[in-house]
Amino acid sequence: MYLPTHFLAENVDELFGLIRHYPLGSLIMMNDGEIEANHILFELDTSMGEFGVLRGHIAKANPLFSLLEQEKPAYIIFQAEQNYISPNWYEGKQEHHRVVPTWNYRVVHVKGRVRCIDDAKYLRGVLAGLTRNHESVQEKPWRMTDAPDDFIEEQLEKIVALEIVISSMVGKFKVSQNRSEADVKNISNALENTNPQMSKAMRKYYP
Numbered sequence: 001m002y003l004p005t006h007f008l009a010e011n012v013d014e015l016f017g018l019i020r021h022y023p024l025g026s027l028i029m030m031n032d033g034e035i036e037a038n039h040i041l042f043e044l045d046t047s048m049g050e051f052g053v054l055r056g057h058i059a060k061a062n063p064l065f066s067l068l069e070q071e072k073p074a075y076i077i078f079q080a081e082q083n084y085i086s087p088n089w090y091e092g093k094q095e096h097h098r099v100v101p102t103w104n105y106r107v108v109h110v111k112g113r114v115r116c117i118d119d120a121k122y123l124r125g126v127l128a129g130l131t132r133n134h135e136s137v138q139e140k141p142w143r144m145t146d147a148p149d150d151f152i153e154e155q156l157e158k159i160v161a162l163e164i165v166i167s168s169m170v171g172k173f174k175v176s177q178n179r180s181e182a183d184v185k186n187i188s189n190a191l192e193n194t195n196p197q198m199s200k201a202m203r204k205y206y207p
Contacts, residue, residue, distance in 0.1 A: 018108050025110070054164040073112075082103065085187055111168045185206060
């Protein structure tokens with residue numbers, strides 16, 4: 001990934017935070033000389049290793065299942081908020097017009113080793129963790145025990161757990177750090193209602 005130093009995000013807690021807030025990762029691997037990409041919901045466990053472990057699941061019908069009979073290297077991309085940046089928001093637009101549009105975004109790129117774990121107990125643990133996390137905002141959170149046992153067992157037979165031990169991670173937070181304080185504040189104000197997460201991310205550099 002092309003990464004100018006002013007866009008480099010190295011704070012591990014910030015990278016973990018992005019993954020937890022935007023947990024749908026793009027898992028990229030090589031498959032018989034071709035690039036294979038899958039979009040997978042992950043849960044991050046930071047209690048293991050230097051950078052933690054990602055857990056998720058895939059359908060056994062997914063070709064990735066047979067590809068992962070053995071542990072393989074993997075690349076995962078997590079994408080946070082993004083937004084078009086209009087030249088109209090730059091101070092220079094009114095002064096000299098030497099400005100152009102751009103696109104702001106925040107991403108985390110993760111490298112690791114991925115494997116399938118075809119174990120019913122482990123799979124249930126992964127699903128319970130994902131469900132508990134994402135159902136927490138519900139007034140009455142759904143639990144696996146809400147559904148009939150035979151139905152749950154039928155669904156479990158169709159999927160398999162994934163585990164990725166993270167070996168390295170890097171963030172690119174392109175949020176106008178290369179612009180003046182006045183420009184950043186103008187852009188942040190312009191996005192405050194339409195993209196508050198991006199507006200907040202920008203204000204970190206010019207509060």
